[in-house]
Amino acid sequence: MKKDGRVSAVSESMPSAARDQTMLRRANELTVLAVLRDGTSRVMREIADETGLSWRTANVVTESLEAHGWLASEADTNGKRLGRPARRYRFRADVGHVAGIDIAAHAISVFIADLAGTIVGRHQVSVSPGDAAADRLATAEATLRAALSTARLDGTGVWAAAVGSTGIIGPDGVVSKSAVLPGWTGVDPGARLAHLLRCPVSVTNDCNLAVLAERWHGHRADTMIYLLTGVRLGTGLVIGGQLHRGSAGAAGEIGEIREFGWHDAAERLAAAAPGPVSDLDRAAAQVFAAARDGDAGCLRAVEQFSTDVARGLTAMVLTIDPDLVVIGGGFAHAADLLLPRLRQRLAGTCPHTPRLEASELGDESVGLGAVRLALDTIDQRITALDSATPLTPAAISGTS
Structure with missing residues (x-):
């Protein structure tokens, strides 16, 4: 079956x-x-038992997958049977790799992973929020090259890649709106990196990737919201177990409703810090610290910030009725202050108050989410491959 649902010529001609x-x-x-x-090696009897296939069918299929290069086998040294020992089969996770790329305001990070999701190479470079788009893209390419080098790979060893970045990003991978990075609107980061990797590169909003990372390595639920808190506010949505980006990639952009106050919430919080405010992150950290010490002005600023966040979050919760809200981003370190206040505000309005948790993934969430999206892309290729086409790594790699 082809991706558009039509039966291929090969399949159509078959009886x-x-x-x-x-x-x-x-x-x-x-x-x-x-x-x-899952990375665990198994003997044939275990494969048959866990798949529900007969021993004979499991043997034929497993040997075929080994011949195609998906599996490796070795003699089972743990067995006590007489005669020729059984063989243990394992998935060859290193037969292909993926790249997860996070292009952020202050840093560019690249993760290289094998098909089991194990990180085998990484590299990070600090950048400035004021860098021109061309300079940021050049740095992203250099960072990708460095990460590939640490993994001892060239671009052809990567089967799929995903990029996360700030802004509203359409299905075509083009940034349709960015209020954070100068000159970023209209940029297609994937196109710049695809020639180096020679494989498809998907691009999506950083919050969308952060919510994928949470479901993979952190807190998870079938319907959940990732709430980015920091110098900007944003959300990523999973509904019914699936990432929800919307028709134009703008799902969850509740901050576009300026009456909610998300666009300048961090600035108003930071204004409560003593002294001049030049670095919003540092100023906000001072406000949170002073609030913990009981400073009345900073406590009022935290209360107001919580109210601002809760306005938009309440609208999202009432819309999709999630099981879970995960708070991440630069202000996640203040979860002790924010979580109880957000719970109180949600409980006052929402018929069902979701569970609220703080992310523990830190600044790796977007890069790990990009890895997860790239792995999902490979899984989709495997399941979509026409059954008349042999299931080989070459058929799935997607490289040109």
């Missing part, structure tokens, strides 16, 4: 019985791969 057999074989291959992709 129905043969087509049924190829579809059954593909289903069995996917079942075996799903079991072995």
Whole structure:
């Protein structure tokens, strides 16, 4: 079946019985791969038991996957059977790799991972919020090259990549609006990096990737909101277990309603700091610290900031009725102050108050979410491959 739903010429020309057999074989291959992709090696009996396949079918499928390069095997030295020892099979996670790229205001980070999601290379470079778009893209490319070098790979070893960045980003990967990075509106970061990787590069909003990272390595729920708190506010949404970006990539951009006060909430919080305010992050940290010490003015500023955040968050909670809200971003360190205040405000309005948690992923959340999105892209290629086409790494790699 092609991606647009049409049956390929190869499949269409097959007799129905043969087509049924190829579809059954593909289903069995996917079942075996799903079991072995957790990284644990298994003997054939364990594979058969966990997949529900007969020993004979599991053996045929597993040996085929090994011949195609997806699996590796070795003699089972733990067994006590007489005669030739059984073989243990494991997924070859290093047969392909993905790249997760975070292009932020203060830093650019790149993670290289194998197909099991294990990070095998990384690199980070500090940048300035005022850097021109061309300079930021050049730095992103250099950072990607450095990360590939630490993983001992070139661009052809990466099968899929994802980029996270601030702003509203459409399905075509072009930034349609950015209020943070100068000259970033109209930029397509994926196009600049695709020639180096020679594979498709998807681009999405950083909050969307942060919520994917939470579901993968942090707090998770089928329907959840990731709330970015910091010098800017934003959200990423998962609904029914799926990332929800909307038709134009603008889902969750509740801050566009200026009456909610998200656009300048951090500035008003930071204004309570003693002395001049030049670095909003540092000033906000001073306000939070003083509020913990009982400073009345800073406590009022924290209360007002919580009220500002709660206005937009309440609208989101009432709209999608999530099980969970995770607070991340630069102000996550103040979760001890923000979480109880947000719970109180949500409880006063929402019929169902979701669980609120603080993210523990720190500044790696966007990069890890990009890795997860790239891995999901590969999974989609595997399941979408026409059953008449052999399931080989070359058929899935996506490299040109």
